[in-house]
Amino acid sequence: MSKASIGRQTTWVEKALRVALYTVLLIMAAVYLMPFLVMLLTSLKDVEEIRTGTLLSLPSTLDLSAWSKAWGEACTGNNCGGISPYFLNSFQIVIPAVLISTLLGAINGYVISLWKFRGSDLFFAALLVGCFIPFQVILLPMARTLGWLGIANTTTGLVFVHVVYGVAFTTLFFRNFYQAIPGELVKAARLDGAGFFTIFYRIILPLSTPIIVVTVIWQFTQIWNDFLFGVAFSGFDTQPVTVALNNLVNTSFGGKEYNVDMAAAIIAALPTLAVYVLAGKYFVRGLTAGAVKG
Amino acid sequence: MANLVIDNVKKRYGTTEVLKGINIAIEAGEFLILVGPSGCGKSTLMNSIAGLEDVSEGRILIADNDVTYTSPKDRDIAMVFQSYALYPNMTVAQNISFGLEMRKVPKEEREVEVQRVAELLQISHLLNRKPAQLSGGQRQRVAMGRALARRPQLYLFDEPLSNLDAKLRVEMRTEIKKLHQKLGTTIVYVTHDQIEAMTLADRIAVMKDGEVQQLGTPQEIYDNPANLFVAGFMGSPAMNFIPAKVVSQDGNPMLELATNSTVTLPFPKPEALANHIGQTVLLGLRPEMITEPQPHKVGQDFVTTTDIKVEVTEPMGADTMIITRVNDAEINCRSNPAYPAAPGSVIEMMFDTSKAVVFDQASGQRLDI
Ligand SMILES: Nc1ncnc2c1ncn2[C@@H]1O[C@H](COP(=O)(O)OP(=O)(O)OP(=O)(O)O)[C@@H](O)[C@H]1O
Ligand SMILES: [Mg+2]
Numbered sequence: 001m002s003k004a005s006i007g008r009q010t011t012w013v014e015k016a017l018r019v020a021l022y023t024v025l026l027i028m029a030a031v032y033l034m035p036f037l038v039m040l041l042t043s044l045k046d047v048e049e050i051r052t053g054t055l056l057s058l059p060s061t062l063d064l065s066a067w068s069k070a071w072g073e074a075c076t077g078n079n080c081g082g083i084s085p086y087f088l089n090s091f092q093i094v095i096p097a098v099l100i101s102t103l104l105g106a107i108n109g110y111v112i113s114l115w116k117f118r119g120s121d122l123f124f125a126a127l128l129v130g131c132f133i134p135f136q137v138i139l140l141p142m143a144r145t146l147g148w149l150g151i152a153n154t155t156t157g158l159v160f161v162h163v164v165y166g167v168a169f170t171t172l173f174f175r176n177f178y179q180a181i182p183g184e185l186v187k188a189a190r191l192d193g194a195g196f197f198t199i200f201y202r203i204i205l206p207l208s209t210p211i212i213v214v215t216v217i218w219q220f221t222q223i224w225n226d227f228l229f230g231v232a233f234s235g236f237d238t239q240p241v242t243v244a245l246n247n248l249v250n251t252s253f254g255g256k257e258y259n260v261d262m263a264a265a266i267i268a269a270l271p272t273l274a275v276y277v278l279a280g281k282y283f284v285r286g287l288t289a290g291a292v293k294g
Numbered sequence: 295m296a297n298l299v300i301d302n303v304k305k306r307y308g309t310t311e312v313l314k315g316i317n318i319a320i321e322a323g324e325f326l327i328l329v330g331p332s333g334c335g336k337s338t339l340m341n342s343i344a345g346l347e348d349v350s351e352g353r354i355l356i357a358d359n360d361v362t363y364t365s366p367k368d369r370d371i372a373m374v375f376q377s378y379a380l381y382p383n384m385t386v387a388q389n390i391s392f393g394l395e396m397r398k399v400p401k402e403e404r405e406v407e408v409q410r411v412a413e414l415l416q417i418s419h420l421l422n423r424k425p426a427q428l429s430g431g432q433r434q435r436v437a438m439g440r441a442l443a444r445r446p447q448l449y450l451f452d453e454p455l456s457n458l459d460a461k462l463r464v465e466m467r468t469e470i471k472k473l474h475q476k477l478g479t480t481i482v483y484v485t486h487d488q489i490e491a492m493t494l495a496d497r498i499a500v501m502k503d504g505e506v507q508q509l510g511t512p513q514e515i516y517d518n519p520a521n522l523f524v525a526g527f528m529g530s531p532a533m534n535f536i537p538a539k540v541v542s543q544d545g546n547p548m549l550e551l552a553t554n555s556t557v558t559l560p561f562p563k564p565e566a567l568a569n570h571i572g573q574t575v576l577l578g579l580r581p582e583m584i585t586e587p588q589p590h591k592v593g594q595d596f597v598t599t600t601d602i603k604v605e606v607t608e609p610m611g612a613d614t615m616i617i618t619r620v621n622d623a624e625i626n627c628r629s630n631p632a633y634p635a636a637p638g639s640v641i642e643m644m645f646d647t648s649k650a651v652v653f654d655q656a657s658g659q660r661l662d663i
Contacts, residue, residue, distance in 0.1 A: 184379035187346045192440075193367040193396035202392075206383035 036266075043067065043262035050258050066259035070267060074260050076247035083264050085237070086244035090224060090271075092155050093240055097162035098219045104163065105170020105215060106208060110200050112171070113178035114186045124175060130168030135228045138165070146233060153235030161233055162223045169222075170215050177211040178204070213282040221272045241268045296357030296447035296480055297322045298343070303352035305338055305504075312338050314504040315352070320497065322357075323478045327491045329527070330501030336484045337376070339501075340450050343482065344371050357447055367396075372441035373450040376484075378433050380425040380440070387412075387421040390439045397444070411439045415469075431462045438466075442473070451483040455490065463487070470494065488530045492516070500524045517649055522658030525578050525651065531615060534584070534625040537655065538577040540570045549577050549647075551620050554601035554640050559647045562596055566652065566662035575661060576653040581615065583646040584627035586635075596648040602627070604635050616643070 042050060043066050044059040072082035111117075112124045142161055143152070151157035181204070189199045230240040239247075245268045249261050276283070298320050305313035312335045320326045328336045341347040343354060345366035353362045361369050372393070380389050390411055391404040399407070412418040415435040425433055434454060441449060451470075455463045467490055474481055474494075485491055491498055492512045500507045500515060500523075508520040519525035525533045538549040541558060547567035548558035559577075561567055567575070591597050605624075608615040609631060616627040616635050627643055635641050652661045 182377055182379060184375045184377050185381065187341070187344075187366075188373070188375060188379040188440075189381070189392070190346065190366045191344060191371060191373050192393035194392075195367075198396070203381050203383065 039262045039266055043070075043259050043266060045259055047255060047257055047259060063259075066257070067263040067267070069257075070248070070260045070264035074248050074257075074264065075251050075253070076244045077251055083241055083244045083248060083267060086239050086241040087267065089155065089234075089238055089244075090240040090242070093158045093162065093238075094220060094223045094271075097159045097166065097223050098216055100159070101163045101166035101170050101219055102212065102215045104167050105172075105174045106205070106212070107200065108167065108171040109174025109176075109178045110204055112175045114181065114183060114204070115196070124171075127168050127171055130165075131172060135165075139228070139232050143232065153233065153238065155238045158229060158233050158238065158240070161229050162219075162226070165229075166219050166222065170219060173211055173215045173218070174208070177208065181207065210282060213279050217275055217279055217283050220275050224272050244268075297324075297355075298326075298448060298480060298482070299353075299355040299358075300339070300343070301353040301355065303339070303342060303354060304350050305335070305342060305347065306350045312504050313342070313349075316501075316504075316506055318499055318506060318509060320480065320482075322480055325474055325481045325483065325494055325496045327495035327498045328482065328484045328501060329486070329491050329498060330507075331527070332486075334501045335504040336501060337452055338504075340373070340452050340482065340484060343448075344373050344450055345369050370447045371450060372444045372446040372448075374437045374441050374452065374454040376453040376456060378425075378437040380433060380436055382425055385422050385424055386417060386428070386436050386439075389425070389436055390443045393440060393444050407443050411443045414442065414473075415439050430457050431459070431466075434458060434466070438470075445477075445479075447480065449479055449481045449483075451481065453484050453486065456486065463490075467493065488528065491528070498528075500527060502527075518663065519578070519651065519660070520663075521660060522576065522578075522653045525653070529580060531581050531626045534577075534579045534581060534620075534623070535653070536577040536579065536620050536623050536625060537574050538621060539574050540567050540572065542571050547571055549575075549652075551577075551600075551645075553618070553620050553643075554603050557598055557600045557645075559598050559645055559650075560596050561650060561652065561662075562648055563662045570661070574655060576655050576658075577647075578651040578653060579625075579645070579647065580649065581626040581628040583649060584625070585644050585646070586629045586633035587642055587644045591644060591646065594646075594648075596646060596650075598645045598647070599642055600645065601640050602643050603640050604637050606637055607635055616641075618643075 038055050041056065041059060044063055045053065046063055046065070049059060070082060071084050073080060074082050076083065076086070108127070112120050146152040146157045146160070149157075149160070151160060185203060186199055189203055194202065224240075225242060226240070227242045227246070230243040231246075234240060234243060245264055248264050298318075300316050300318040303313055303316045304311060316339060318326070328339065330336055338347060342349045345361065345364060349362060353360055355361065356369060356371075381392065384392065387408050390408045394404045394407060408421065409418070412421055415438060417432060417435050417439060420428060420432055420436070425436065428436065434457065438454065441451075454470075455466050458466060471494055483494060495512050497509060497511055498515050499509045502523055508515060508524045510518070515524060515528050519528065519533075522535070526535070536551065538551055538559075540547050541550045542548070543558055546560070547564050547570070548560055549567075550556065550558050587599055592599075602616075602618040602620070604616055604618060606617040608617065611631075613628045614631045614633070614635065616629050618625060618627065629635060629643070633641075653659065654661055
């Protein structure tokens with residue numbers, strides 16, 4: 001037996017480095033978790049306790065009233081139904097926008113990588129520019145376009161905006177992923193008699209799970225967290241939850257109810273949190289997924 | 295089964311011409327092997343035949359139909375790709391039956407066909423596996439199976455055995471030969487393997503830089519190479535090229551060699567050398583034509599015995615290669631391992647020029663055809 005096959009002894013230097021590494025990681029985690037902890041604690045206190053206690057003091061009782069108020073009674077502007085309707089609005093925007101932009105990105109990426117045509121690289125380069133256009137730049141032209149299309153201030157309009165803006169990113173994701181797929185796969189399928197969509201649906205899409213997960217998470221977070229487009233293009237009753245949250249925080253009759261604000265903020269953040277917890281593993285895996293073997 | 299005509303096919307990528315006017319016509323049921331150095335355009339030609347690349351000029355005819363602008367699926371071709379290109383998400387069985395499914399073959403028939411092919415290729419026990427769970431050789435057989443499940447007019451095999459171990463390669467080579475004899479389908483087959491080319495082909499097309507250098511039976515290519523390139527490309531170890539001066543002896547043009555002494559060799563087609571007296575030509579002589587003295591050859595025409603100085607020996611089992619210098623060119627001789635040939639020693643060898651060929655030194659063209 002060679003020496004290498006016996007477990008290697010770790011030196012004390014390595015151990016010390018390990019400890020240092022974990023210390024740094026723990027500190028970083030604490031730094032990132034602290035605000036959330038404060039939010040959570042605050043949301044569970046009543047107004048009186050917030051005023052008298054410190055940021056990190058624990059609530060005396062487990063008081064969920066701020067949560068139910070944020071959900072169903074708090075006033076956003078002069079509408080006092082909590083953030084729940086806007087929460088639903090957000091879903092109505094996010095789900096179609098994510099699905100459509102992901103699907104379009106997949107098809108775009110499929111064409112650009114595996115059905116190259118004259119100028120497809122140029123097309124991709126042009127599309128890539130879309131990733132670098134700041135939100136603010138497209139506000140006015142988009143407002144005109146939405147008006148012209150007759151979907152201003154509607155959920156459809158917001159979905160449209162997010163799809164248009166998101167396609168550059170989703171295409172980039174899928175294109176890079178499909179770049180690693182050997183072109184001979186498509187050639188073989190063409191000789192087998194399959195057409196453009198059959199190949200996509202039967203061969204390419206089943207290989208795409210990792211990148212679909214990445215794209216869905218990315219798009220979901222982007223669109224759910226969007227504020228600017230929400231403010232600019234939503235109507236009175238189609239506002240996404242981010243806009244409602246802002247209105248809620250800015251609307252005060254009498255004293256500021258920080259506990260309600262915090263509860264509302266956490267509620268607004270829950271879906272993205274859930275997506276990360278459920279699919280985060282695949283996110284990392286998908287980002288590092290390499291060539292398709294076999 | 296169909297004949298295939300490639301009529302002056304050219305293929306350009308931008309300004310670089312990858313195929314420079316390919317003309318090949320093969321009969322129905324013929325086995326054509328394409329050989330040539332890496333990058334000479336073999337795969338491009340295969341893809342053009344399959345319709346996976348558009349040709350820039352020329353025509354392709356399958357079974358006398360012009361298919362130049364026909365889409366791949368309507369050409370009735372099955373192809374085995376060099377990289378196998380198995381569908382990673384499908385099982386072996388699904389891989390094999392996909393082409394049939396696309397052609398709307400009923401399910402029961404597909405299953406029968408998958409079984410038949412799997413048995414033929416001895417992969418029945420692998421049918422439910424995914425490609426990633428297979429070894430290279432197994433994948434290769436699945437790739438073959440995918441092509442064989444269909445009965446196309448034309449099979450294209452692009453280096454289908456290139457990734458196999460030596461033993462499996464020989465086995466598969468025999469299988470392919472049997473299959474061809476059984477099915478009688480027209481096959482175009484790319485390989486870098488000399489033995490594969492010689493054993494499988496009805497005819498071989500030797501390509502270089504997007505041009506066909508020679509199209510002929512394996513024996514023609516081997517014995518009668520059209521030019522220096524073909525002569526040097528086919529055969530392993532390669533043909534010896536010896537710059538030799540043409541001298542006139544008793545009115546006959548002979549080739550002068552400086553081995554250990556100076557000898558003149560007769561040439562089977564002296565008329566080809568008549569105009570070159572006093573010039574130097576390239577004599578092409580296969581290693582197996584320079585051997586230890588063989589009693590049964592003594593006294594034959596075109597057999598000359600002379601001394602050479604052994605530089606290196608390379609035992610290959612069945613033969614031993616003896617390397618020496620003639621006219622300052624390094625040459626390989628094939629001798630019996632029992633023949634004593636110590637490096638540095640001077641031994642007697644027999645030069646048989648009955649199949650020798652000569653080339654123009656500058657252009658590389660054959661002088662004797
Ligand atoms: N898409 C392309 N664009 C530009 N040049 C290409 C393209 N595809 C192939 N070529 C060039 O065409 C030439 C022929 O390529 P091809 O793949 O046909 O070679 P090959 O004979 O099959 O080589 P090998 O034996 O290595 O497989 C090469 O010089 C290659 O660089
Ligand atoms: Mg090739």
